[in-house]
Amino acid sequence: MIKIGDTLEEFKKGFASGEYKLREDEYLDADGLPYCKKCKTKRFYCSEDKQWCIRSMCKCQEAARKKQEEEEAARKRMEEFNNRKALSLTGKRYRNLMFKDATITEHNSKAYQKASAYVEKSKEVFAENIGLYIYGDNSSGKTFLIACICNELVWKGYRCIYTNLATILNEIRGSYDRNGMGECTILRNLEYYDFAFIDDLGKEFLGREYNVASSKWAEEKFFEILNARYNAQKPTVFSSNYSIGELASVLGLDKAIVERINEMATRVIKLEGDDFRSTVRDEKSEIAKRLGI
Structure with missing residues (x-):
């Protein structure tokens, strides 16, 4: 079986031991897990049974990615529009x-x-x-x-x-x-x-x-x-x-x-x-x- 990530406990231990490094815009909350300093939401995702846990984006990162995707989609629409307009x-x-x-x-x-x-x-x-x-x-x-x-x-x-x-x-x-x-x-x-x-x-x-x-x-x-x-x-x-x-x-x-x-x-x-x-x-x-x- 392919292992997706650590168990929740292994994930916590990784941060506690320093094996996993916190990024500059992160902090460890009382639960020993990484959170975003800006939006205070978690930077991890765990399965319901806690058997695997991986890093993920917080809400502000997801919003930034969504905005970037929307801007890129808008740029492409405008480029396609201009091409069709020329035709x-x-x-x-x-x-x-x-x-x-x-x-x-x-x-x-x-x-x-x-x-x-x-x-x-x-x-x-x-x-x-x-x-x-x-x-x-x-x-x-x-x-x-x-x-x-x-x-x-x-x-x-x-x-x-x-x-x-x-x-x-x-x-x-x-x-x-x-x-x-x-x-x-x-x-x-x-x-x-x-x-x-x-x-x-x-x-x-x-x-x-x-x-x-x-x-x-x-x-x-x-x-x-x-x-x-x-x-x-x-x-x-x-x-x-x-x-x-x-x-x-x-x-x-x-x-x-x-x-x-x-x-x-x-x-x-x-x-x-x-x-x-x-x-x-x-x-x-x-x-x-x-x-x-």
């Missing part, structure tokens, strides 16, 4: 935005409530493949909102990609060169992410009547992009200046594309009434005035 492709302006950074108004409060619920229930949202379509006028805060959703989900450990259709189309065009990553690879990459965020949808098709061939190619590739996410059964979040209906009525997008977006966007959220860019411009103008500019 999400959010630009510098939006990379650190979270819900706490948002300016909540009477116009956007319901939108942020729904967005917060989306993140809070992310496990169910992901399992049920629930997407969002967020639209509104310029400067209404669409990009800010979906960046917050993306970053909150990244913090929770999800793999997210934040991009726009123009960027993806440029990647596909570049893939036709020998040094490109390949169109199939790009579509597989889109399938890989748990959540995909496609910002500012629709601007790519403005003025399409002046370049019909290019616009038709963009539509074909966009449908392939949608299918990649659709077939992967993973949620996609869209933002646009246009409602889903206006994608067809204003931009003239193919019916199949509009129907697919409508199917993938389980919930539609409209932002209206705020002009955050004007607010930011006014704040910067005041700063400039104070600087004498």
